[in-house]
Amino acid sequence: AQKVTQAQTEISVVEKEDVTLDCVYETRDTTYYLFWYKQPPSGELVFLIRRNSFDEQNEISGRYSWNFQKSTSSFNFTITASQVVDSAVYFCALSDPTGANNLFFGTGTRLTVIP
Amino acid sequence: EAGVAQSPRYKIIEKRQSVAFWCNPISGHATLYWYQQILGQGPKLLIQFQNNGVVDDSQLPKDRFSAERLKGVDSTLKIQPAKLEDSAVYLCASSSGAWKGDTQYFGPGTRLTVL
Numbered sequence: 662a663q664k665v666t667q668a669q670t671e672i673s674v675v676e677k678e679d680v681t682l683d684c685v686y687e688t689r690d691t692t693y694y695l696f697w698y699k700q701p702p703s704g705e706l707v708f709l710i711r712r713n714s715f716d717e718q719n720e721i722s723g724r725y726s727w728n729f730q731k732s733t734s735s736f737n738f739t740i741t742a743s744q745v746v747d748s749a750v751y752f753c754a755l756s757d758p759t760g761a762n763n764l765f766f767g768t769g770t771r772l773t774v775i776p
Numbered sequence: 777e778a779g780v781a782q783s784p785r786y787k788i789i790e791k792r793q794s795v796a797f798w799c800n801p802i803s804g805h806a807t808l809y810w811y812q813q814i815l816g817q818g819p820k821l822l823i824q825f826q827n828n829g830v831v832d833d834s835q836l837p838k839d840r841f842s843a844e845r846l847k848g849v850d851s852t853l854k855i856q857p858a859k860l861e862d863s864a865v866y867l868c869a870s871s872s873g874a875w876k877g878d879t880q881y882f883g884p885g886t887r888l889t890v891l
Contacts, residue, residue, distance in 0.1 A: 665818075694877035704865060706882035708820070713877060726836055761832035762876050763809070766818030 663688050674776050675736035677726045682738045684753030696754040725770045743774045780883030788889045794856040797886045801870030811867040863890045877886050
């Protein structure tokens with residue numbers, strides 16, 4: 662069965678600090694996809710990144726970077742030089758493309774960036 | 777390109793009343809999903825459509841919830857009768873459906889409060 666664990670419920674950082682959000686997943690499938698979404702106070706889930714299980718390269722997009730390690734079943738997300746606009750709930754999700762392609766979400770990490 | 781549209785944004789009803797939510801996916805997207813997000817939790821899939829057919833409704837409480845996507849475009853999710861525990865945000869998402877693991881894009885959600 663698919664499972665995603667985000668152990669950090671809430672994190673607070675001061676603006677310009679770096680912060681890493683942890684995500685650990687469980688799956689028996691060899692082919693799967695991992696996602697990160699941002700949910701600001703407005704409520705909409707905003708897509709950030711998609712990674713397939715065969716691509717372990719780390720990715721950087723501006724201040725955002727992602728570290729995918731299959732050996733530890735982790736897909737962590739780092740924000741460099743955090744800004745107040747980064748305050749949101751961040752969700753890690755796992756999809757099982759061999760099934761119905763549904764997304765299994767973690768419980769989310771609420772990030773507060775203090776000015 | 778327009779995103780996923782949902783209405784209403786907010787709804788307050790008494791228990792045992794009925795309520796309906798509407799979703800219009802991104803143009804051309806074959807796959808449509810309805811998720812339920814209870815406060816403090818990650819979204820959980822209720823039902824998935826591929827065009828106008830149901831792919832997965834295993835988590836839909838069919839005694840009170842129903843959904844349809846008659847023409848393979850927009851969709852309606854109904855609750856009848858509502859219970860207190862149905863208070864949640866109902867999120868609609870769509871994806872191209874062209875391949876497994878494709879990205880799901882979410883609408884702004886409908887926040888339902890059952891009194």
